[in-house]
Amino acid sequence: MEIVIEWNNGLVEVVSTSGGETGLSSDVNARGRAGVGAMAVMARVRFDLFEEEGLRIDFWWYSTVRDRSTASTRMSSGDIGEGIEVPNLNLEPSRVLRLIDPDQLEDVVSISVDDKWRIRRYDDVLVNETKLDAQCLYWLGKEGTDLPIVRRVSLLRDAISHAHSEWDEKTIAESCGYPYSAWIKIVSRERLGMGRRR
Numbered sequence: 001m002e003i004v005i006e007w008n009n010g011l012v013e014v015v016s017t018s019g020g021e022t023g024l025s026s027d028v029n030a031r032g033r034a035g036v037g038a039m040a041v042m043a044r045v046r047f048d049l050f051e052e053e054g055l056r057i058d059f060w061w062y063s064t065v066r067d068r069s070t071a072s073t074r075m076s077s078g079d080i081g082e083g084i085e086v087p088n089l090n091l092e093p094s095r096v097l098r099l100i101d102p103d104q105l106e107d108v109v110s111i112s113v114d115d116k117w118r119i120r121r122y123d124d125v126l127v128n129e130t131k132l133d134a135q136c137l138y139w140l141g142k143e144g145t146d147l148p149i150v151r152r153v154s155l156l157r158d159a160i161s162h163a164h165s166e167w168d169e170k171t172i173a174e175s176c177g178y179p180y181s182a183w184i185k186i187v188s189r190e191r192l193g194m195g196r197r198r
Contacts, residue, residue, distance in 0.1 A: 001016070001017045001018060001043060001045075001113060001114060002014060002015070002016050002017075002018070002113070002114055002115075003015045003016075003017075003045070003057075003099065003111065003112070003113050004110075004111070004112045005055075005099065005100065005108065005110075005111050006108070006109040006110045006111075007107050007108060007109060008107050008108070008109050009107070013099075015097075015099060017043055017057070040061070040062045040089070041059055041060070041061050041062075041094070042059070042060040042061075042062075042091070043057050043058070043059055043060075044057065044058040044059075044060070045057050045113060045118075046058060047118060047119070047128065047130065050105075050119065050128075051102075051105075052102065053102060054098065054099070054100040054101045054102045054103075054104060054105060055098075055099045055100035055111060056096055056097060056098045056099065057096070057097040057099065058093070058096050059093075059094040059095045059096070059097065060091050060092065060093055060094055061091075061092060061094040062089035062090065062091055062092075063089060063090045063091075063092050064089065065090065066087045069090070070087050070088060070090060071087075071088045072085040072086060072087050072088060073085070073086050073088055074086075105126060108121065108126060109121050116129075117129040118130050122149050122182070123182055123185065123186070124182075125178075125179045125181075125182040126179075127149075127177055127178055127179075127182075128177025128178075129177070130177065131175070131176055131177025132152070132156075132176050132177045132178065133145050135156055135160070135175065135176045135177075136152055136156060139155075139156055139159040139160060140152070140155055140156065140159065144156075149186070150186050150189055153176070153178065153183065153186045153187060154186070154187060156172075156176055157169075157172055157183075157187055160172045160175065160176075169183070169184065169187075
Protein backbone atom coordinates (compact mmCIF):
# COMPACT_ATOMS: atom_id res chain seq x y z
CA MET A 1 0.00 0.00 0.00
CA GLU A 2 1.28 3.45 -0.87
CA ILE A 3 0.05 6.59 0.90
CA VAL A 4 0.84 10.02 -0.55
CA ILE A 5 0.38 13.13 1.60
CA GLU A 6 0.57 16.56 0.00
CA TRP A 7 1.15 19.55 2.30
CA ASN A 8 0.30 23.21 1.66
CA ASN A 9 4.00 24.18 1.63
CA GLY A 10 4.56 21.98 -1.45
CA LEU A 11 6.07 19.02 0.42
CA VAL A 12 4.90 15.59 -0.76
CA GLU A 13 5.47 12.57 1.49
CA VAL A 14 5.20 8.99 0.23
CA VAL A 15 4.82 6.13 2.71
CA SER A 16 4.99 2.54 1.51
CA THR A 17 3.88 -0.44 3.59
CA SER A 18 4.79 -3.03 0.97
CA GLY A 19 8.14 -4.08 2.41
CA GLY A 20 11.57 -3.71 0.93
CA GLU A 21 14.10 -1.15 2.07
CA THR A 22 11.61 1.70 2.55
CA GLY A 23 8.59 -0.35 3.64
CA LEU A 24 7.24 -1.13 7.07
CA SER A 25 6.33 -4.77 6.68
CA SER A 26 9.78 -6.16 7.42
CA ASP A 27 9.54 -5.05 11.06
CA VAL A 28 5.83 -5.65 11.56
CA ASN A 29 5.92 -9.03 9.85
CA ALA A 30 8.99 -10.27 11.63
CA ARG A 31 7.63 -10.75 15.11
CA GLY A 32 4.90 -9.81 17.50
CA ARG A 33 5.16 -8.92 21.18
CA ALA A 34 6.47 -12.34 22.12
CA GLY A 35 9.00 -12.42 19.30
CA VAL A 36 7.17 -15.10 17.36
CA GLY A 37 6.44 -15.30 13.65
CA ALA A 38 3.45 -13.90 11.84
CA MET A 39 1.80 -15.46 8.80
CA ALA A 40 0.14 -12.26 7.56
CA VAL A 41 -0.35 -8.61 8.43
CA MET A 42 -3.53 -6.53 8.26
CA ALA A 43 -3.26 -2.74 7.92
CA ARG A 44 -6.27 -0.56 8.79
CA VAL A 45 -6.09 3.04 7.58
CA ARG A 46 -8.25 4.85 10.13
CA PHE A 47 -10.05 7.50 8.08
CA ASP A 48 -12.99 6.88 10.43
CA LEU A 49 -10.99 8.66 13.16
CA PHE A 50 -9.45 11.28 10.90
CA GLU A 51 -11.00 14.44 12.38
CA GLU A 52 -10.28 13.40 15.98
CA GLU A 53 -6.91 11.69 15.65
CA GLY A 54 -5.42 12.74 12.33
CA LEU A 55 -4.17 9.95 10.06
CA ARG A 56 -3.05 6.69 11.58
CA ILE A 57 -2.61 3.12 10.40
CA ASP A 58 -3.25 0.23 12.79
CA PHE A 59 -1.23 -2.90 12.02
CA TRP A 60 -2.42 -6.30 13.17
CA TRP A 61 -0.65 -9.61 12.70
CA TYR A 62 -1.86 -13.18 12.50
CA SER A 63 0.13 -15.09 15.07
CA THR A 64 1.28 -18.67 14.61
CA VAL A 65 1.37 -19.24 18.39
CA ARG A 66 -0.98 -21.97 19.56
CA ASP A 67 -2.30 -21.81 23.11
CA ARG A 68 -5.52 -22.49 25.06
CA SER A 69 -7.28 -19.49 23.47
CA THR A 70 -6.57 -20.69 19.91
CA ALA A 71 -9.72 -21.68 18.05
CA SER A 72 -9.64 -24.39 15.40
CA THR A 73 -11.42 -25.38 12.21
CA ARG A 74 -12.46 -28.94 11.37
CA MET A 75 -11.53 -29.71 7.77
CA SER A 76 -14.69 -30.56 5.84
CA SER A 77 -15.51 -33.22 3.32
CA GLY A 78 -13.29 -33.08 0.25
CA ASP A 79 -10.50 -31.14 2.00
CA ILE A 80 -7.03 -32.56 2.41
CA GLY A 81 -6.99 -33.98 5.92
CA GLU A 82 -10.76 -34.33 6.15
CA GLY A 83 -11.97 -34.37 9.77
CA ILE A 84 -8.70 -33.02 11.22
CA GLU A 85 -8.85 -30.05 13.61
CA VAL A 86 -6.58 -27.30 12.25
CA PRO A 87 -5.62 -24.37 14.53
CA ASN A 88 -6.70 -20.90 13.42
CA LEU A 89 -4.26 -18.01 13.32
CA ASN A 90 -4.83 -15.50 16.12
CA LEU A 91 -5.28 -11.86 15.11
CA GLU A 92 -3.32 -9.63 17.48
CA PRO A 93 -2.39 -5.94 17.55
CA SER A 94 1.14 -5.14 16.45
CA ARG A 95 1.91 -1.42 15.88
CA VAL A 96 0.22 1.94 15.28
CA LEU A 97 1.78 4.26 12.72
CA ARG A 98 0.80 7.92 13.17
CA LEU A 99 1.30 9.86 9.94
CA ILE A 100 -0.60 13.10 10.66
CA ASP A 101 -1.42 14.60 14.05
CA PRO A 102 -4.77 16.39 14.51
CA ASP A 103 -3.05 19.78 14.82
CA GLN A 104 -1.46 19.27 11.39
CA LEU A 105 -4.75 18.80 9.51
CA GLU A 106 -4.98 22.48 8.53
CA ASP A 107 -1.75 22.05 6.54
CA VAL A 108 -2.91 19.00 4.55
CA VAL A 109 -3.87 19.49 0.87
CA SER A 110 -4.65 15.88 -0.02
CA ILE A 111 -4.14 12.25 0.95
CA SER A 112 -4.24 9.42 -1.56
CA VAL A 113 -3.99 5.67 -1.04
CA ASP A 114 -2.82 3.56 -3.98
CA ASP A 115 -3.40 6.41 -6.48
CA LYS A 116 -6.93 7.16 -5.28
CA TRP A 117 -7.79 10.38 -3.43
CA ARG A 118 -9.25 9.69 0.00
CA ILE A 119 -9.04 13.19 1.51
CA ARG A 120 -8.87 16.37 -0.54
CA ARG A 121 -9.08 20.08 0.25
CA TYR A 122 -11.77 22.18 -1.42
CA ASP A 123 -12.45 25.81 -0.50
CA ASP A 124 -10.16 25.48 2.52
CA VAL A 125 -11.94 22.44 3.99
CA LEU A 126 -10.94 18.79 3.93
CA VAL A 127 -13.47 16.54 2.21
CA ASN A 128 -13.73 12.77 2.54
CA GLU A 129 -13.50 11.86 -1.17
CA THR A 130 -14.35 8.22 -0.50
CA LYS A 131 -17.74 9.10 0.99
CA LEU A 132 -18.41 11.80 -1.59
CA ASP A 133 -17.62 9.52 -4.54
CA ALA A 134 -19.69 6.68 -3.07
CA GLN A 135 -22.71 8.95 -2.70
CA CYS A 136 -22.20 10.39 -6.21
CA LEU A 137 -22.01 6.91 -7.70
CA TYR A 138 -25.15 5.79 -5.85
CA TRP A 139 -27.30 8.88 -6.47
CA LEU A 140 -25.91 10.33 -9.70
CA GLY A 141 -24.24 7.42 -11.49
CA LYS A 142 -20.70 7.18 -12.79
CA GLU A 143 -20.92 10.50 -14.65
CA GLY A 144 -21.69 12.22 -11.33
CA THR A 145 -18.16 11.63 -10.05
CA ASP A 146 -16.74 13.60 -13.00
CA LEU A 147 -18.74 16.79 -12.35
CA PRO A 148 -17.21 19.90 -10.74
CA ILE A 149 -17.41 19.76 -6.95
CA VAL A 150 -20.01 22.53 -6.64
CA ARG A 151 -22.33 20.83 -9.13
CA ARG A 152 -21.87 17.44 -7.45
CA VAL A 153 -22.81 18.84 -4.06
CA SER A 154 -25.89 20.59 -5.41
CA LEU A 155 -27.18 17.53 -7.28
CA LEU A 156 -26.44 15.24 -4.33
CA ARG A 157 -28.31 17.55 -1.98
CA ASP A 158 -31.35 17.57 -4.24
CA ALA A 159 -31.36 13.79 -4.72
CA ILE A 160 -30.81 12.88 -1.06
CA SER A 161 -33.23 15.46 0.36
CA HIS A 162 -35.90 14.24 -2.06
CA ALA A 163 -35.40 10.60 -1.00
CA HIS A 164 -34.95 11.40 2.72
CA SER A 165 -37.16 14.36 3.48
CA GLU A 166 -36.64 13.78 7.21
CA TRP A 167 -32.89 14.45 6.95
CA ASP A 168 -31.67 17.93 7.81
CA GLU A 169 -28.92 19.71 5.88
CA LYS A 170 -26.19 18.69 8.34
CA THR A 171 -27.08 14.99 8.11
CA ILE A 172 -26.96 15.13 4.31
CA ALA A 173 -23.60 16.91 4.36
CA GLU A 174 -22.05 14.42 6.80
CA SER A 175 -23.33 11.46 4.77
CA CYS A 176 -21.31 12.86 1.85
CA GLY A 177 -18.12 13.40 3.86
CA TYR A 178 -18.47 17.17 3.68
CA PRO A 179 -18.16 19.64 6.59
CA TYR A 180 -21.55 21.29 7.15
CA SER A 181 -20.37 24.93 7.04
CA ALA A 182 -18.65 24.43 3.69
CA TRP A 183 -21.62 22.42 2.36
CA ILE A 184 -23.97 25.35 2.97
CA LYS A 185 -21.61 27.74 1.17
CA ILE A 186 -21.46 25.47 -1.87
CA VAL A 187 -25.23 24.99 -2.02
CA SER A 188 -25.65 28.78 -1.84
CA ARG A 189 -23.04 29.32 -4.54
CA GLU A 190 -24.79 26.91 -6.87
CA ARG A 191 -28.10 28.65 -6.30
CA LEU A 192 -26.46 31.92 -7.32
CA GLY A 193 -25.40 30.33 -10.60
CA MET A 194 -21.71 30.02 -9.75
CA GLY A 195 -21.57 26.22 -10.02
CA ARG A 196 -19.22 26.14 -12.99
CA ARG A 197 -16.22 27.01 -10.85
CA ARG A 198 -14.34 24.11 -9.24
